[in-house]
Amino acid sequence: MTVPEILDSVQFVVDRSGKPTAAMLEINLWAELRIILEELEDKKLIQDRLTHWRSKEGWTRWEDFEAELETDGLSTVD
Numbered sequence: 001m002t003v004p005e006i007l008d009s010v011q012f013v014v015d016r017s018g019k020p021t022a023a024m025l026e027i028n029l030w031a032e033l034r035i036i037l038e039e040l041e042d043k044k045l046i047q048d049r050l051t052h053w054r055s056k057e058g059w060t061r062w063e064d065f066e067a068e069l070e071t072d073g074l075s076t077v078d
Contacts, residue, residue: 006033 006029013022025033052058060068 001029001032003033003036006036 006025009025009029011024012020013024015021
C-alpha cells in the first residue's frame with residue numbers, strides 16, 4: 001500500500017464541536033506506515049554518512065569502542 005492510500009484510510013475522532021482531536025488507522029496500516037517511516041529514516045542516515053564519510057566528525061576511536069564493549073559486558077574478539 002502507498003503512503004497516500006494509507007493516509008486516505010485515516011479516520012478522525014472529533015469533539016462535540018466537530019474539531020478533529022485524534023486520527024485512527026487500522027493496525028495493519030499502522031504497521032505498514034511504520035515500516036515506510038523506518039526505511040526513510042535508514043535512507044537518511046545512509047545518505048548523511050555517505051555525504052560526511054571523509055570527515056572524522058562523529059567517529060569513535062577503536063580503543064573507545066572496545067572499552068564501550070567491555071563496559072556493556074561484551075568481549076572483543078582477539
